[in-house]
Amino acid sequence: MNTIVTSKEEILKTSRELMQQQGWSAVHIRSVAAACGVSVGSIYNYFSSKTELVGAIVESVWCEIFHRPEDEAAFQDIQTCIAWMYERMEYGCKRYPGFFALHSLGFMPEDKPDGRRRMQQIWEHILDGLCAVLKRDTNIRPDAFDEQFTAEKFADALFSLMLSALQRQEYDPSVVLEIVRRTLY
Incomplete structure (x- = not known):
């Protein structure tokens, strides 16, 4: 498994794609890590908690829209x-x-x-x-x-x-x- 993600933006982009394909309920740290091809710990390098990840995803979607x-x-x-x-x-x-x-x-x-x-x-x-x-x-x-x-x-x-x-x-x-x-x- 790749343990290096190039940026927060890449994680958020992948999270938006996951949400688009599977819906909001499919978005959590494990599913985002799997979709990014990284370990759960790698996600925590960029987001200190599920709440921070979810908040950043919500903000990212609003900004895209x-x-x-x-x-x-x-x-x-x-x-x-x-x-x-x-x-x-x-x-x-x-x-x-x-x-x-x-x-x-x-x-x-x-x-x-x-x-x-x-x-x-x-x-x-x-x-x-x-x-x-x-x-x-x-x-x-x-x-x-x-x-x-x-x-x-x-x-x-x-x-x-x-x-x-x-x-x-x-x-x-x-x-x-x-x-x-x-x-x-």
């Missing part, structure tokens, strides 16, 4: 951005069936805070991106936001709608896009 496209046009206006996000949600659900519904179960109760922290970081990144797009979208009328109704609050509402759509496995952004049109234009 919502990676920035090479075509920056997706971030020029909020409507295009929302359409892109819903496409990526559908991609994620097809590529990693059950991931969005099940990944939080991969953490033991005592490890939930680390899982929540990782998810919060990813979600903050997505929210920051939505806010940035809202603020640079030249199609939004100038008086759309004020002190009570801020771009940050609207981004939070959009993100909540996105999470709700993920739970329902509904990838048609038309209702959300209509809300955006009626609210901001």
Whole structure:
């Protein structure tokens, strides 16, 4: 058995492939080590615990799903951005069936805070991106936001709608896009 893995990224890539082929429940230290062709100890050289491995895998999947496209046009206006996000949600659900519904179960109760922290970081990144797009979208009328109704609050509402759509496995952004049109234009 090969006991040298070239990187954490290689372990995470193999873990994502394992999840894609066999589902979330197939991902644990022994199965990841076997898929990588290394000893369990080799995995522990990169991840101090199952929780750290699971957290890194969850983060890795979220990052793959919502990676920035090479075509920056997706971030020029909020409507295009929302359409892109819903496409990526559908991609994620097809590529990693059950991931969005099940990944939080991969953490033991005592490890939930680390899982929540990782998810919060990813979600903050997505929210920051939505806010940035809202603020640079030249199609939004100038008086759309004020002190009570801020771009940050609207981004939070959009993100909540996105999470709700993920739970329902509904990838048609038309209702959300209509809300955006009626609210901001």
